[in-house]
Amino acid sequence: MREMGDWRKYLMEQLADPENAINYLDVSLEEYQMDGDTDFFLMGLQNVVEAQGGVSTFAERIGLEQEILFELLSNGAAPHIDTFNTIVKAFGGRLSIKPREDGNPTHKH
Secondary structure (H helix, E strand, O other): OHHHHHHHHHHHHHHOOHHHHHHHHHHHHHHHHHHOOHHHHHHHHHHHHHHOOOHHHHHHHHOOOHHHHHHHHHOOOOOOHHHHHHHHHHOOOOOOOOOOOOOOOOOOO
8 A cells, every 4th residue: 555655645746846737637638538537537637736735725826716626626527618727727738729649530410
C-alpha cells in the first residue's frame, strides 16, 4: 500500500504545477472523448483541484462558489463548458478544438 501512497503524493506534487495540471486535464479530456467515461474525467478534475489546495481554496482562486465546485466534482455529470473553461483558464490554458489524429470525422447525416 505504501507504493500507492507514494504515487498519490507524487501525482499531487506534479499537479501543483499549472502546466502539468493543464497537460493532465488534456489527457483526461482525450480519454473522455474516446470512451465517454465521465467518472474518469471527473477523477482527473478532482485530482487537479486537490493538488491546487482543495475545493475551498481552488473555488476561491477561480471565483466560483465552493458548493458549485463541490457539486461539479461529485455529481458524476460532465461539467458545463463555461465551468470547465473557468477551471482551465485558472491555469493559463484555453479550450480548443483540433482535428482528430486519425482524420476520420464521425458525423452522420
